Amino acid sequence: MAGPRSIVFDLAWTGSAVDRIDVPITHEIGALPEDSTIEEIIPVGPTARKTEVHIRSSVVASSARALRSPAYLATIRRRESEKIAGQIAALAERSDSEDFEVWTHEPLQRLRRLIQQLSEAEEDCCPKHEGNSTEILRQLRDTFLKAGWQRYRDAQVRAVVGRILRNLAAADEVSAEDAFQAGDQLLDLDLDPAVGELPWDTPSDDEEEPKVHH
Numbered sequence: 369m370a371g372p373r374s375i376v377f378d379l380a381w382t383g384s385a386v387d388r389i390d391v392p393i394t395h396e397i398g399a400l401p402e403d404s405t406i407e408e409i410i411p412v413g414p415t416a417r418k419t420e421v422h423i424r425s426s427v428v429a430s431s432a433r434a435l436r437s438p439a440y441l442a443t444i445r446r447r448e449s450e451k452i453a454g455q456i457a458a459l460a461e462r463s464d465s466e467d468f469e470v471w472t473h474e475p476l477q478r479l480r481r482l483i484q485q486l487s488e489a490e491e492d493c494c495p496k497h498e499g500n501s502t503e504i505l506r507q508l509r510d511t512f513l514k515a516g517w518q519r520y521r522d523a524q525v526r527a528v529v530g531r532i533l534r535n536l537a538a539a540d541e542v543s544a545e546d547a548f549q550a551g552d553q554l555l556d557l558d559l560d561p562a563v564g565e566l567p568w569d570t571p572s573d574d575e576e577e578p579k580v581h582h
Contacts, residue, residue, distance in 0.1 A: 387419040394426050403427055438497045441489050445501050446537045448482045453533035456526050463521040472517040479509045501542040504532065504550045507561035516560055528553050 389412075405426045412419040455475040462471045483505045486498040508529060511519070519525045532550045536542065554561040 387415070387417050389419070389421045391421060391423045392426070393423065441486060441498050442540060445482070445486060445498060445542075446539075448478065449533045449536035452478050452482070453530045453537060456520070456530050456533065459520050459526055460523065463523075468521060469517055472512060472520055476509065476512045476517070479505055479512075483509065498542070500544050500547045501536055501539075503547045504536060504542065507547075507551055507554055508532065510561050511554060511559040514560065519557070519559060522557075525557055525559065528557060 403426070405424060407425075408423045410421040410423065412421055452475050455478065459468075459471055459475075462468050465471075483502055486502045486505070489498070510516070511529070520529075532553065535546065535550075539546070551561050
């Protein structure tokens with residue numbers, strides 16, 4: 369069984385005139401997204417020899433910065449778009465069911481979560497980098513609102529939306545032209561990609577959205 373030294377801290381005795389115990393502590397997240405170090409020396413007594421504990425606490429923020437980088441955000445967008453495309457395709461199995469609206473809830477919620485994640489990252493560190501992909505995701509989200517989810521019974525609607533999502537899943541970068549083309553494709557199907565949704569919005573009778581039945 370490993371001892372406490374290997375589980376908690378790497379404690380090193382220096383063997384100098386002053387017995388010294390080094391306690392390095394490393395954090396990947398700090399108050400600020402930058403590297404920093406704090407050191408403190410704590411005398412230990414009474415002991416036969418002078419003994420000190422040297423605590424060095426360091427923040428190595430490279431991992432946290434990487435998680436908010438443009439490359440990482442593009443990876444998130446590609447991965448989640450692929451998953452949503454799969455959920456849209458799977459709606460074919462439920463297209464004739466009376467509880468079809470229940471099955472459209474999960475792709476809608478995944479769209480909302482992805483929009484929120486990319487939007488928050490834009491505000492914090494990567495302005496405009498995923499703005500075009502976020503615009504396309506908003507268009508797709510809006511097609512579910514005002515009872516638009518019912519249109520997903522249509523195989524052609526599922527095919528077009530799936531193709532838009534797979535493009536998001538494959539692209540390294542998403543252009544403004546991509547956003548315009550996605551909107552045009554949705555409009556050609558008489559879908560509404562510009563309903564709009566605010567955080568305090570709640571569905572009313574004429575703004576019906578998928579419901580989850582328990």
